[in-house]
Amino acid sequence: MLFNQDGKVFVGKRLDQTVEAWQMPQGGIDKGETPREAALRELGEEAGTDKAEVIGEMEDWVTYDLPEHLIGVAFHGKYKGQRQKWFALRFTGQDSDIDLAAHEPEFSEYRWVSLEELPGLIVPFKRETYRAVIAALGQFA
Numbered sequence: 030m031l032f033n034q035d036g037k038v039f040v041g042k043r044l045d046q047t048v049e050a051w052q053m054p055q056g057g058i059d060k061g062e063t064p065r066e067a068a069l070r071e072l073g074e075e076a077g078t079d080k081a082e083v084i085g086e087m088e089d090w091v092t093y094d095l096p097e098h099l100i101g102v103a104f105h106g107k108y109k110g111q112r113q114k115w116f117a118l119r120f121t122g123q124d125s126d127i128d129l130a131a132h133e134p135e136f137s138e139y140r141w142v143s144l145e146e147l148p149g150l151i152v153p154f155k156r157e158t159y160r161a162v163i164a165a166l167g168q169f170a
Contacts, residue, residue, distance in 0.1 A: 041136025080122025
Protein backbone atom coordinates (compact mmCIF):
# COMPACT_ATOMS: atom_id res chain seq x y z
CA MET A 30 0.00 0.00 0.00
CA LEU A 31 1.90 3.00 -1.32
CA PHE A 32 0.83 6.37 0.12
CA ASN A 33 1.76 9.71 -1.39
CA GLN A 34 2.28 12.91 0.60
CA ASP A 35 -1.46 13.67 0.38
CA GLY A 36 -2.38 10.33 1.99
CA LYS A 37 -3.72 8.87 -1.24
CA VAL A 38 -3.02 5.31 -2.37
CA PHE A 39 -1.35 4.19 -5.61
CA VAL A 40 -3.47 1.92 -7.83
CA GLY A 41 -2.70 0.62 -11.29
CA LYS A 42 -5.11 -0.38 -14.05
CA ARG A 43 -4.38 -4.00 -14.97
CA LEU A 44 -3.35 -4.74 -18.55
CA ASP A 45 -4.48 -8.37 -18.51
CA GLN A 46 -8.18 -7.85 -17.73
CA THR A 47 -11.12 -7.64 -20.09
CA VAL A 48 -13.02 -5.55 -17.53
CA GLU A 49 -11.66 -2.40 -15.93
CA ALA A 50 -9.68 -3.59 -12.92
CA TRP A 51 -7.49 -1.50 -10.64
CA GLN A 52 -5.31 -2.79 -7.84
CA MET A 53 -2.39 -2.01 -5.61
CA PRO A 54 0.97 -3.57 -6.49
CA GLN A 55 1.32 -7.12 -5.21
CA GLY A 56 3.22 -10.26 -6.02
CA GLY A 57 4.98 -13.38 -4.91
CA ILE A 58 7.92 -13.87 -2.60
CA ASP A 59 11.02 -15.28 -4.28
CA LYS A 60 13.08 -18.01 -2.64
CA GLY A 61 15.40 -16.54 0.00
CA GLU A 62 13.50 -13.24 0.06
CA THR A 63 11.73 -11.75 3.09
CA PRO A 64 8.19 -10.42 2.69
CA ARG A 65 9.53 -6.86 3.14
CA GLU A 66 12.15 -7.37 0.41
CA ALA A 67 9.47 -8.82 -1.86
CA ALA A 68 7.19 -5.81 -1.29
CA LEU A 69 9.92 -3.39 -2.33
CA ARG A 70 10.94 -5.53 -5.32
CA GLU A 71 7.33 -5.85 -6.51
CA LEU A 72 6.85 -2.09 -6.20
CA GLY A 73 9.88 -1.61 -8.42
CA GLU A 74 8.65 -4.14 -10.95
CA GLU A 75 5.03 -2.98 -11.11
CA ALA A 76 5.30 0.77 -10.48
CA GLY A 77 8.83 1.22 -11.79
CA THR A 78 10.08 3.09 -8.74
CA ASP A 79 12.23 2.49 -5.70
CA LYS A 80 11.31 5.84 -4.16
CA ALA A 81 9.56 4.45 -1.10
CA GLU A 82 10.17 3.59 2.51
CA VAL A 83 8.34 1.01 4.63
CA ILE A 84 6.34 2.75 7.36
CA GLY A 85 4.11 -0.08 8.56
CA GLU A 86 3.41 -3.78 8.35
CA MET A 87 0.19 -5.73 8.70
CA GLU A 88 0.57 -8.12 11.62
CA ASP A 89 -1.51 -10.90 10.11
CA TRP A 90 -1.48 -12.48 6.69
CA VAL A 91 -4.72 -12.21 4.70
CA THR A 92 -6.12 -14.76 2.29
CA TYR A 93 -8.66 -14.87 -0.48
CA ASP A 94 -10.01 -17.56 -2.78
CA LEU A 95 -10.62 -17.08 -6.46
CA PRO A 96 -14.20 -17.29 -7.68
CA GLU A 97 -15.03 -20.67 -9.23
CA HIS A 98 -14.87 -19.40 -12.82
CA LEU A 99 -11.22 -18.27 -12.36
CA ILE A 100 -9.85 -21.42 -10.71
CA GLY A 101 -7.52 -23.06 -13.21
CA VAL A 102 -7.39 -19.84 -15.27
CA ALA A 103 -5.89 -17.11 -13.06
CA PHE A 104 -2.34 -17.45 -11.67
CA HIS A 105 -1.46 -19.63 -14.69
CA GLY A 106 -3.85 -22.27 -13.32
CA LYS A 107 -1.54 -23.09 -10.40
CA TYR A 108 -3.42 -21.66 -7.41
CA LYS A 109 -6.96 -21.31 -6.02
CA GLY A 110 -6.24 -18.07 -4.19
CA GLN A 111 -3.54 -16.16 -2.38
CA ARG A 112 -2.09 -15.62 1.06
CA GLN A 113 -0.69 -12.10 1.36
CA LYS A 114 1.45 -10.02 3.71
CA TRP A 115 0.82 -6.28 3.30
CA PHE A 116 3.04 -3.30 4.03
CA ALA A 117 2.43 0.45 4.16
CA LEU A 118 4.98 2.47 2.22
CA ARG A 119 5.47 6.21 1.92
CA PHE A 120 6.27 7.41 -1.60
CA THR A 121 9.36 9.62 -1.33
CA GLY A 122 9.58 10.62 -4.98
CA GLN A 123 7.68 12.63 -7.56
CA ASP A 124 5.12 11.24 -10.00
CA SER A 125 7.84 11.49 -12.66
CA ASP A 126 9.73 8.77 -10.72
CA ILE A 127 7.00 6.25 -11.59
CA ASP A 128 7.64 4.31 -14.80
CA LEU A 129 5.06 1.61 -15.50
CA ALA A 130 7.11 0.40 -18.49
CA ALA A 131 10.41 0.01 -16.57
CA HIS A 132 9.89 -3.76 -16.38
CA GLU A 133 7.37 -6.10 -17.98
CA PRO A 134 4.27 -3.87 -17.65
CA GLU A 135 1.32 -5.07 -15.58
CA PHE A 136 -0.49 -1.72 -15.46
CA SER A 137 -1.53 0.51 -18.35
CA GLU A 138 -1.99 3.57 -16.15
CA TYR A 139 -2.03 4.57 -12.50
CA ARG A 140 -3.67 7.07 -10.23
CA TRP A 141 -3.74 8.12 -6.59
CA VAL A 142 -7.05 7.44 -4.81
CA SER A 143 -8.53 7.95 -1.38
CA LEU A 144 -8.93 5.06 1.05
CA GLU A 145 -12.70 5.39 0.64
CA GLU A 146 -12.49 4.85 -3.14
CA LEU A 147 -10.15 1.88 -2.97
CA PRO A 148 -12.54 -1.07 -2.33
CA GLY A 149 -14.85 0.04 -5.13
CA LEU A 150 -12.04 -0.12 -7.70
CA ILE A 151 -10.88 -3.67 -7.01
CA VAL A 152 -12.47 -6.80 -8.44
CA PRO A 153 -15.29 -7.96 -6.12
CA PHE A 154 -13.58 -11.11 -4.80
CA LYS A 155 -10.69 -9.04 -3.39
CA ARG A 156 -12.82 -6.37 -1.67
CA GLU A 157 -12.81 -7.99 1.77
CA THR A 158 -9.03 -8.33 1.56
CA TYR A 159 -8.70 -4.64 0.70
CA ARG A 160 -11.03 -3.69 3.55
CA ALA A 161 -8.80 -5.67 5.96
CA VAL A 162 -5.69 -3.97 4.59
CA ILE A 163 -7.30 -0.54 4.94
CA ALA A 164 -8.35 -1.34 8.53
CA ALA A 165 -4.81 -2.42 9.42
CA LEU A 166 -2.75 0.13 7.46
CA GLY A 167 -5.08 3.05 6.73
CA GLN A 168 -3.71 4.90 9.75
CA PHE A 169 -0.53 5.57 7.74
CA ALA A 170 -2.40 7.66 5.16
